[in-house]
Amino acid sequence: MRLVRAAFDEIYALLAQMVSSLFRHGLPLTDKIAARTALTNFVLHIHPVRVRRSWIRMSYTLCLGGLSFFLFIVLTVTGLYLMFYYVPSTGHAFQDMRDLQFVITFGGVVRNMHRWAAHLMVITVWLHMARVFLTGSYKKPREFNWAIGTTLLLITLLLSFTGYLLPWDQLSIWAVTVGTNMARYAPIAGPFTRYLLLGGTVVGDNALLRFYVLHVVGLPLFGFLLMVVHFWRVRKDGFSGGL
């Protein structure tokens, strides 16, 4: 019996060590430990350790920047799931979408989540910009973060646009045809840009592959890097706080 008890204690101690090694701090029972939690935890360290109540009043940010970022994460996760099944070629893409919709477990729901989250993100990013404008939060010393934000808005739009082509149905190919036709009007660079984007003069196999690569690697990577800088600047410039 004593042996069982000792073994149990041993296992318990081992488990406790494993669990506590996950965190670099104890349970946040006092303010001091809570502060250390925010300071030393990797996931939480992008937050300030101490904040004024007015800064985190939801009526100020309406959570829009945070929501945009959260939607970006949702899109990354659901997007990974879609990538398991989707082949970016004109011969496969449409059938893969149908399979996702009708055959693959949770395929339909995950596709819908990806689609609606993308639309929603365009809206939340735009509203976040409106919030920043209306509270005058772009003023000194945050001018540059506003510029980074503008680039993020453009990337969000481009991500959405490149994704639009991927289902390869009548909606996507013609929307992208209309969209890329707009690029044609720029003098000199216009037709060239369009050619570069489509890998040809029509929306075909090359265009699908290019849009796919931009959609799943190029733009998310660039966007994520910019978001990291964006958040870093929010911390370093100091959050603008309540009005």
Place this chain on the structure above:
Amino acid sequence: MATEARERIEARRRVQQREAPLAIRDDKDDEMIVSFPEFIFKEFIVAVGMTVFLVLVSIFLQAPLLGKANAAMTPNPSKAPWYFLGLQELLSRFPPLMAGVAFPTFVIVLMILVPYVDKNPSRRPAERKLAIILFALYSMIAVALVVIGTFFRGHEFTWDWGWVLGSGQ
């Protein structure tokens, strides 16, 4: 001693100028708090709420999937994704070089320049009437163009009351 104090006041003034002045706020109920767990918890709740919302919407609202792409069959009207419909709307009204190139470039460049153009240091809405009115105008025009492009443009991208009156299509 006196110079040192003056220097310190001067330094503080400089710091305050760098920061746009804030509106007066009641510091009594605006204490500094430790962000964990209160702030983090708020974020967590919002994230959970958003997830639940998205899952529910996605269960009941099917994303569109039309027939397979067919380069030989152009749907009429052909429309860009909704967030570009404002641009398409402009293109249908103005010469392409103006609507498709000059105008968007102007908007993007102006947007980046906003913090440098707006020299007003105040952040109080009451003291920023012009900026707010301009932004409201810009937003209303942008939204109106997208709404028109989405709901009021039919065959050949011509004006169509069908969505409101129930006829057409």
